[in-house]
Amino acid sequence: MIVRQLNLRNYRNYEKAQIVFDPGMNLITGNNAQGKTNLIESLVYLSLTRSHRISSDRQLIREGCEFAEASCTVSDGDDKKISAVIHSAGKNLMINRVPVKRSSEFVGILNTVLFSPDDLGIFTDAPRERRRIVNQEITKISPKQLYALNRYANLLKQKNTLLKMYNPDLSYLDILDEQMIREEVEIIRARRRFTEGINSHMEGIYRNLSDEDASAGIVYDCCTGNDENIEESLKNMYRNARQKDLENHVSSCGIHREDLIFTLNGKNVLLTASQGQKRMVMLAFKLSILEFINDITGKKAVLLLDDVLSELDRSRQKKLIDMIKNSYQCIITCTEIPEFLKKENPCEFYVENGKINRVTGGRR
Numbered sequence: 001m002i003v004r005q006l007n008l009r010n011y012r013n014y015e016k017a018q019i020v021f022d023p024g025m026n027l028i029t030g031n032n033a034q035g036k037t038n039l040i041e042s043l044v045y046l047s048l049t050r051s052h053r054i055s056s057d058r059q060l061i062r063e064g065c066e067f068a069e070a071s072c073t074v075s076d077g078d079d080k081k082i083s084a085v086i087h088s089a090g091k092n093l094m095i096n097r098v099p100v101k102r103s104s105e106f107v108g109i110l111n112t113v114l115f116s117p118d119d120l121g122i123f124t125d126a127p128r129e130r131r132r133i134v135n136q137e138i139t140k141i142s143p144k145q146l147y148a149l150n151r152y153a154n155l156l157k158q159k160n161t162l163l164k165m166y167n168p169d170l171s172y173l174d175i176l177d178e179q180m181i182r183e184e185v186e187i188i189r190a191r192r193r194f195t196e197g198i199n200s201h202m203e204g205i206y207r208n209l210s211d212e213d214a215s216a217g218i219v220y221d222c223c224t225g226n227d228e229n230i231e232e233s234l235k236n237m238y239r240n241a242r243q244k245d246l247e248n249h250v251s252s253c254g255i256h257r258e259d260l261i262f263t264l265n266g267k268n269v270l271l272t273a274s275q276g277q278k279r280m281v282m283l284a285f286k287l288s289i290l291e292f293i294n295d296i297t298g299k300k301a302v303l304l305l306d307d308v309l310s311e312l313d314r315s316r317q318k319k320l321i322d323m324i325k326n327s328y329q330c331i332i333t334c335t336e337i338p339e340f341l342k343k344e345n346p347c348e349f350y351v352e353n354g355k356i357n358r359v360t361g362g363r364r
């Protein structure tokens with residue numbers, strides 16, 4: 001899949017912009033606070049219908065304007081134009097100029113994988129954030145997981161409301177548990193598939209990128225452990241937790257308590273890894289997501305690297321670029337282009353104060 005053209009109107013500090021991307025490597029350069037991340041963010045928005053930086057869409061609207069618009073053409077066998085208009089009352093999504101009601105119809109048309117320095121926060125964030133990442137990737141490739149997750153969240157809310165009551169109806173609790181288990185079996189299977197898929201790539205990618213003889217991976221801390229019979233295991237878990245949940249008035253177990261642990265040589269990266277190693281683990285994870293998406297859907301997502309090169313030493317920069325340059329469309333932001341990269345003849349854009357221009361002839 002390739003993003004051909006991106007158009008922005010009143011999006012953050014862009015009044016009006018049109019960018020025609022190269023199918024290979026695109027470099028967006030510019031000084032600090034000029035609009036590089038804003039541009040990357042607009043592509044994330046078109047891929048997920050939300051920003052990776054903020055939860056309220058209002059801040060995406062250029063100051064003093066009524067609405068913001070981002071649209072792009074995605075080539076993936078055929079061409080699709082997707083657009084999002086963001087206004088104070090919400091957003092309108094369109095595919096080929098036809099309005100769509102559900103975000104789930106829109107998500108996945110443009111599939112991007114982003115790596116930015118902010119991603120390192122994931123290691124120390126609460127487990128909820130790590131679950132969010134897994135859910136996001138799983139739902140991008142299988143929208144039906146979104147329904148399972150939403151139904152589960154709804155049932156969990158009902159269960160917790162019930163548990164807060166004096167003398168709750170136990171048979172109703174049984175029904176809720178049964179319904180939750182049905183959704184959880186699906187979600188656990190998907191999370192297991194995701195973990196296996198990522199691990200089949202991550203170790204090799206990490207070794208290759210870092211030149212270290214170390215093994216990196218993820219561990220899915222599943223509420224049913226490795227039990228093959230997920231349904232039976234969940235039933236037992238709920239049965240054993242019932243008394244405690246009634247006493248504490250809250251549901252203590254289930255997929256909403258799970259976690260994803262990043263490891264280096266079998267240890268949680270938080271315990272021993274250096275800053276540089278953490279960065280490489282996260283980068284290897286993101287590149288493994290690209291491979292996983294390709295394995296499952298046969299499609300290549302677009303790789304977005306925001307401000308990542310400056311954080312890597314020269315040899316790692318080179319390894320990263322070698323790994324991706326012929327495989328994926330990449331959109332890379334940086335304040336300065338490393339010398340070696342100029343020889344790769346990337347398509348270069350320069351951003352200044354919300355104005356973007358294609359730079360002809362490499363060096364400015």
Ligand SMILES: Nc1ncnc2c1ncn2[C@@H]1O[C@H](COP(=O)(O)OP(=O)(O)OP(=O)(O)O)[C@@H](O)[C@H]1O
Pocket residue numbers: 011012013014030031032033034035036037038039059060061062063307335
């Ligand atoms: N809603 C908005 N309206 C107008 N300008 C905005 C809006 N939101 C953000 N900006 C401006 O966008 C600029 C930041 O852009 P961005 O984060 O893309 O910078 P950057 O080029 O990635 O910089 P850096 O290299 O520091 O990461 C800031 O000057 C900020 O004031």
Ligand SMILES: [Mg+2]
Pocket residue numbers: 036037038306307
């Ligand atoms: Mg930035």
